[in-house]
Amino acid sequence: MRITTICATLALALSFTASVQAQALEPCHKSKWGPDDQAGAINNITSANVMDAVKLVKRGKAVRMGIETNSKTPAFPPRTFAVIVLTPGQEYGGSLGETKTNYNDDIINGWVGIGSQLDGLGHIGIDGVYYNCLKGRDIVTAAGLKKLGIENVPAIATRAVILDMVALTGKDPVPEGTAFNRKEIDAALQRQGNMKINKGDAVIFYTGWTKLIGKDDKRYGSVEPGLGIEGAQYLASLNVSMIGADTWGLEVLPFEDPKKIFYVHQILLPMNGIYILENVNAEEAVKDKVYEGLFTLGPSRITGGVQAIINPIFVY
């Protein structure tokens, strides 16, 4: 079944139609920024946010929060990753012109959800319905999302608040199953000088969890400390723009309620348009005892992509 160019009548005939028309869906979550919104809680970031974040830069230090992505990075099955480097046109010697120019080139064969990543608004749904009541069957194609693709994410520059859960708990890494809810979030804020979380902020948990990569990949990848359900609702109520952690999935595992699978993901992405950042590592800032600063992120704009391999820059 291959068709280069489908003529109009055939295209019509070939349209996949829902097999279950009357399927009852849970009430979906409309965006508070309107029916065309694809940006989500990044809408909470105003120019005042940017200016306030910029004022936090005092040392002139910029650090990267991305970890490496490669074929050994532990990943959710069946995700795999490979980079291939080659020297096109230069096999068996050869170079370009009298300048003897050479070049290496590279190819990615891999799932995007490996290493540091941004979960776009098209990543997680509720019974087939995604952010802003967009139905999976309407936006998903094998060649890319028709809406909520990662290319739509606006420029990100805002204040980030880092929550050092290692210092709070006295455990490095914070043990798996440790849920971060309002109590823990507020305690961490208080310990760090009675900080406050503002509308539009990015919140980044530091747990020490990435230290397990390459040492105990099984433990790293099967469980984790992380955001709890009530904590997610709390941060959503504060109108943050995005939430991240140095873990593979942000939310606590084992889940608080074993029947609620990745429910924190649902609270954040489809219900509130809050982006999730995974495997973002604030270790260097934590070592400097810096807990707020300017957070910038420009995910690669792959048209129709669901996620992005990222490396946020934190400036303080």
Add this chain to the structure above:
Amino acid sequence: MRITTICATLALALSFTASVQAQALEPCHKSKWGPDDQAGAINNITSANVMDAVKLVKRGKAVRMGIETNSKTPAFPPRTFAVIVLTPGQEYGGSLGETKTNYNDDIINGWVGIGSQLDGLGHIGIDGVYYNCLKGRDIVTAAGLKKLGIENVPAIATRAVILDMVALTGKDPVPEGTAFNRKEIDAALQRQGNMKINKGDAVIFYTGWTKLIGKDDKRYGSVEPGLGIEGAQYLASLNVSMIGADTWGLEVLPFEDPKKIFYVHQILLPMNGIYILENVNAEEAVKDKVYEGLFTLGPSRITGGVQAIINPIFVY
């Protein structure tokens, strides 16, 4: 010829050895930052640079400079690109738990050098020798670069100077073959309020060239306005950290000297460790008549990668 784990003696036997031992090489270019340096001219960015750049943020506006990457983006042969979206484990219906969690996932099958991209220091060489006198045969493997991989790029936050060559030349886009040398660079700086380029800056040319994408891909991809040889040497003498443009290859094509193929690339990457940014589009800032601001970039840290698909964030 497949070997899962090569025993020590076989590995020895299998080492590829140079077939031409005595091949004379051009004198290579040692890094001024020492024999172990893999960061290049990003070393020129100090905390003072960061602080100065931050002070340029006055409107609280953040814009993205990345263009989209997809299967239709015109690309140097044989580069191709595809994203694949799928719903693992949910084929023919199904969701997770009582929360009815669904998810989309995505795969990249593609060459990295498509769309907005950062050329790492391992991209361009001179007769088989790369930045800091590293030999291609020592650092290149099909599974990734052993040195100069894109994962080594430090956090980037510095001042960017945007040079509006459309305004300077009065042509939109600036015609192919228009070389930007010291004269044009200085004229653009002067026109924009007698600006100066500082050590550590990123310099971004705006030419209007990306407007051709999708309209005249052939013209877009076969020629371009861009940096000339003397202009590259001039900017290198100013100790900039990186140079970009809204064109596929930064440097002017047809080349100023047809025998010097991608010589500007060589001046920048292997000779001076200055990074190249391609298809970075400063259009929005130019519309705002803003020519300097805070430029941040965190390329995805794919171990051993040559390039990165990027989306720099410009804050002003």
Add this chain to the structure above:
Amino acid sequence: MRITTICATLALALSFTASVQAQALEPCHKSKWGPDDQAGAINNITSANVMDAVKLVKRGKAVRMGIETNSKTPAFPPRTFAVIVLTPGQEYGGSLGETKTNYNDDIINGWVGIGSQLDGLGHIGIDGVYYNCLKGRDIVTAAGLKKLGIENVPAIATRAVILDMVALTGKDPVPEGTAFNRKEIDAALQRQGNMKINKGDAVIFYTGWTKLIGKDDKRYGSVEPGLGIEGAQYLASLNVSMIGADTWGLEVLPFEDPKKIFYVHQILLPMNGIYILENVNAEEAVKDKVYEGLFTLGPSRITGGVQAIINPIFVY
């Protein structure tokens, strides 16, 4: 959401469950060869078939029926294909040992359903149910089919009957929309010396359609002459093992009934376990006026694969 090794309890929690439990399904089609059967109508091929086919070899001529597969082969969206050739470990010169051994290696990045292909029994379903009443949700994983994978296809050596529809219709290629039903099949058999189709045979239509590739890809890929619904039922009643044609989809397009989309595929694969061969070209045999012979095929045994890129060998 990445998990390297899912612990038992998590694995349980993560099981995707059907969201629509009570969905009514059409009666499914059990295999006549038992509940464990994954071979389908290849079961119709007996040792007598093999011996009879071998006796048809009279000239000692072997021809290939495969067409080429590459990035330009017209294909059903979003299918794409690329082969990448590289020289691992030999970049910038180098070879192995005193024998100066070099090697090229190659990578496939592509959809399998391009060029000559075998549709396995896991390719086409009816409302989510596949051959032998296997449910899509039970056998499909993103990492491969758990049942009906292409690795299960038994060795194929049987008699092939070639039906020269160009000679029958006097048109080359046979026009799109020309349906091959019992009348046409019997007429072609009669024209070719009053041939008969036997149980276990492969039936291969020759239409001249592949001549359009590279000349009129749009026509080639949007329509085709081919097997009609009644013709498919007729051949199924004769207990053939597989049916092929030199077209991208075997069955006639526009469809005889526009509401019955790929219904011929359904009659053959899920209902009768009869394999479909696409873009198999019997041109050379037809030129020799040979319409029966020994047909052999060994599809590559990629575990969990749906289809195979093939090149059947026809001996006569």
Add this chain to the structure above:
Amino acid sequence: MRITTICATLALALSFTASVQAQALEPCHKSKWGPDDQAGAINNITSANVMDAVKLVKRGKAVRMGIETNSKTPAFPPRTFAVIVLTPGQEYGGSLGETKTNYNDDIINGWVGIGSQLDGLGHIGIDGVYYNCLKGRDIVTAAGLKKLGIENVPAIATRAVILDMVALTGKDPVPEGTAFNRKEIDAALQRQGNMKINKGDAVIFYTGWTKLIGKDDKRYGSVEPGLGIEGAQYLASLNVSMIGADTWGLEVLPFEDPKKIFYVHQILLPMNGIYILENVNAEEAVKDKVYEGLFTLGPSRITGGVQAIINPIFVY
């Protein structure tokens, strides 16, 4: 550096030219079938060979010689393999028309040299020169071989002689480092009823080696029993068309002379145009004590491919 369509003058400028013009090459090996030959020793197969092979079919039994290829198949670094199955257009339910047609589709992301494989004549060279004196720099592009691509392999149907080295040596598997030279080959032939190898034959060694896959991948992939240098020259003198074994690399490892790396590959492919078959398993025929029969193979015709994942059919 991306160019969609390179204009003529630029294409000229971009031609990679040899950096070492005067490099002395070993005398290369011209094909005995002429300067345009790309078929190699398959030229030795005549219609008489086909007829003789067909006469060997006595039981009407067809068996496959291919092993499975998947992500766990042990492979020479950096080769990796993945198949991806998806349901395009049917995510979150849906089917085509009133027939409720569904389909699965599959993608290969992988190196070809994994599992059962045919080494084409473009796989192995001597100091950069391939079969028929074709220079690597003239035929290799990243987008595929310009000559000696796997699409050129003619239809293969010939007699295969299976040599049961397990029975000969009394060891299962035959131990690594066991070289098969003239003495061993002749002994095996004699043990099997004083068989003879004819011009045009395929010769397949059976060693039991694939039994190690999944049990001791390290041993499997780092060493093997196999063809020795003198044995390769002996079989070449008999004008066989191809030689295979149930090992990953056909030739004995550790090599007979550690400085002669894959020299058997060189004797066969570039020097004599004799194809190599790897991981082809004759176990079923050996169990039946059948050592000759009709061997057929149609490698997938991927334009410019180096190798093919294969599944030869053996009929007896």
